[in-house]
Amino acid sequence: MLASLAQVSRRLLGSTAVLAVLAAASPALAEPSTNATVNLIQLLVKNKVITRMAGAELLAQAEAEAEQARAALAQKAPPTALAAGAGAGAGAGAGAATATAMAVAGGNLPAPAPGTIRVPYIPEAMRAKITDDIKKEVLAQAQAEGWAASNLVPDWVKGVTLYGDVRFRNESVFYSKNNTDELIDFAQFNEISPIDINANTNPTGFPLLNTRTDRQSRFRLRARLGLKAQLSDVAMIGFRLATGDDRSPISTNQLLGGGLSKKDIWLDQGYLRLTPESWISASFGRFANPFRTGSALFDTAELVFDNDLNFDGVAVKVDAKQWIDENMRLSVTAGAFPLGYASTTFPDNSTTKAGDSASKWLFSAELAGGYTFADAGISIDGSVGYHSFKGIQGRLSAPCALFNGNTQCSTDQYRPETLRKGNTLFFLRDIAADPANPNNFAQPQLLGLSFDYDLIDVKASFEMPIAKGIAAVVSGQYVNNLSAHRRDLCRYDPKGLPINNITIADPVAGAAAGTAAANFYTNPCTADANGRIAKYNGGNQGYLVRGVVGVPEPKKFGDWNVELSYRYMQSDAALDSFSDSDFHLGGTNAKGYTIGGSFGLSHNVFVTGRWLSANQISGPPLAIDVLQIDLVAAF
Template structure:
């Protein structure tokens, strides 16, 4: 900027005043640098004294505000004053010589000579000589001021318009969207009296007395196909690096209801808006590189297949995970511990009683240990062994409850599952007292609970290898055994109130009971297991068998046999990435019951997925 361009009447102060203080200082510094770099500033100025005075005041203001170091500012001030005085003296002498020489052809020559003489003239008595500041010193001052300005601007995050503030670099956004077309095909030979036990538990109970209730219980659809249903899933998560050791995350997801095992949203519904749920919300602390502790609502901390835990299932509570590589670096050990609250007893139960029930909380206690071994460049093995104790989840028969006399609940209503799919052996929970005045016509609304206890041993194995030197092949195996499965104990706990999982004879005795406590899965995936780059692909095939009481039926994959246990069958599928982080998937699943009445379900799913 040329100082001669700064008119005496130009007012820059209001503009600087409106900016924040730190920006005013930086702007002033930048202006000073520009004035100095322009070739000495006042040296080229031809204006009168008021312009010089403005520049001097500007430099003094910078010194007083602290934007310029005092020594550097005084040097600039001295140079500006000296050059201003010299310019004024030169103008006066040139004006005098032009007046004496008059006008004409020789006037220009005289003026030029006079100008040179005046410039070289000695100082008059009373003038003050200020030493000349070398250009190297001016450059050093300019560079120092520039460094100070840029350091301050970078610290405050406003100087570089293309750079984001520091806190934004610690926030990460991720998500995915899936559009699915699903068709379900039911066999015409299926049983059409499959009771929807979950619907009974979510209501006010089902009256099992045929004298007071002639209606059928709620029943599942088992024969009518459901084709070309469109479903969507959308998830959006925000992750924050609070510090090097502390992280936090929040994720929202779609969903038809509060089911823990599915975030699918069925489209249609009169084009009504769709629900969004809190899918995750957690904090984690990593005291060491190989240990992480997470609390809140978070993703599955255990290595498992969807035979036991759905891929959409999230866990509440607290979990600790470790992953430590051994010295040779080809083998690493990992493990997890989880304390997961499944359900808390209500503070106010029973609602119409002065005496409230004690604490009857339900928990999942999980522990897992495993190892991963890189055999060579083409082969990797992984194995994990886990134990899961589903504490206090089995049903209990209540104390006698006189519902006919005005009671609104029974003492063990809390023991019915908060969420269930289908397959587990169930028992009646209520011991309903009969009205002595009319016992045959006493309504008996019942809830159901889990007849078995669940203490699971879970073994997971995986082998990653390559075929023909370049094609990836993954083999997965999973075996689950319910160590607490005991049919005799189940019948004793139910006191004769077992309601399902009987054979085709129609009997309901112990001899007619059909169940089991084992589950297993095998799966082969050929190609890249998780497509991400354009052109990635895979095909897979697998088989599952889940006996009725191998695990709680509320937490596994909601697609295989429409969720739950007492299911066996195969599945085929494949995926192809048509663009980066975007892929197509097709899947065919064919299942039937393990024990009991016939229930065959075939499912076709076609999907478009995108991840960001």
């Protein structure tokens, strides 16, 4: 590059000499000059591109070439000349150059006075042309040599944005010693395979949750890397990769350890977004929750959808910002999201295949609005959403003869894709008795949801500044499942009865052993001969109230926030498979509080601590406290 700059300087010198634009060499190389060549050489010396000695040599060369140009012009010029005088300035050796008009007539010119430079007159138009020619020549050489190319980066790269984050978590889980130790792990029940519920033919029993043994200081990692590419004014695409223990839709945490084995990476997002006009956009593929509100740390949608949940399908958003006051916000978002498709081969061993009725979908729409009082800095936001889940309610099968080697029943496809804990469930299969052993036969079962889920989801937040850079935010969420009807709970009575979220009736006092009255009664739909009836103790509502003070998302050292929240989430207020995975270790049918805070350590690096204390609302006791300490870095 130094060589290239020297060549550029030589070109400038040569061009100046041809035009007889002369410069006097200055021993100090620092005196200001109106000559472009002198200024350029002084700038190169000042920035240490060339040495002071090299600068002096260039100036000397410029003067020599200028002298040759003067001589050549003097031989051709008319005998008319203009002389320039020099005046002595104050200070030793401080001469001031005065421009002179050079002779344009032939003949020998008298020697100039010491410190005087003869400069020929060059018209302004010619000067501009010379400057333009030199610029083009220099840029051409720079691009050819690759040290100043303007198009080194392709246009498509300019629209690409990389982003990501890494979260290291130290998590401890504390269980009450008063918890029941006989809670079925419903998440594993359907995941493993159909499980035999006959204790005589399945002596190993059901998969059970850990409810009493603490788990302390478990290291977990979440790493995400994303890319967004703006292809045009209309189209953009996005991808994101993330860690995760399994294919669960609501967590990207990876438990460390495992013999130092490599960890799995999943496709977390992949979508195309079209924005034909500023007020409308449509997303296709797998993308972030389009109904989220609030910051990444304090989302007000987590009763229904976990913060890590992404959506598959299509979502359209219409924003009215261009038609309303700049302080107002008003938008409508709607979408269709497939949760699972009916198998194309079910039943596997039948020539008659099932239709599409077993496909599972979510259809959602949300109206959101807000207003900011600019003078006070106060913001109010709210939304009303409707989320309708289709095809997820379980159906009792036709009588299913598994004793003859069949492995599938007619409604197996209606089992949920994933389960956590909380939702009311029943056994899907109506298993026919084995004629060879009608009183003792295997009964491999699958679980299904007792209710449909059509949710009204209301969210609101209020934010106001309380100091410079510090805000107070109060937010809340209310959810109601409009389809949790008692008639659905009992629609297959006496079969297909709920197996959880009920309070069973005690045996009749004094009943003879071996009689039905001496046993617990589990039917919440029909009373027995003794008037006993079990009680459904689930519910269809939930709410969350949260207060945050500070900076919601710390970005620099010293940023901080503190949080306090309380929630109450009944068993069937929302799908347990999609709600927050941290509180009560996921699921519904829980109540309790969360306290926490964050502190910024440096640019985009912060630490967070949270204590989540939860108890089960109905059913056997299950109290779980969770301590999470996170170190987060993002870009």
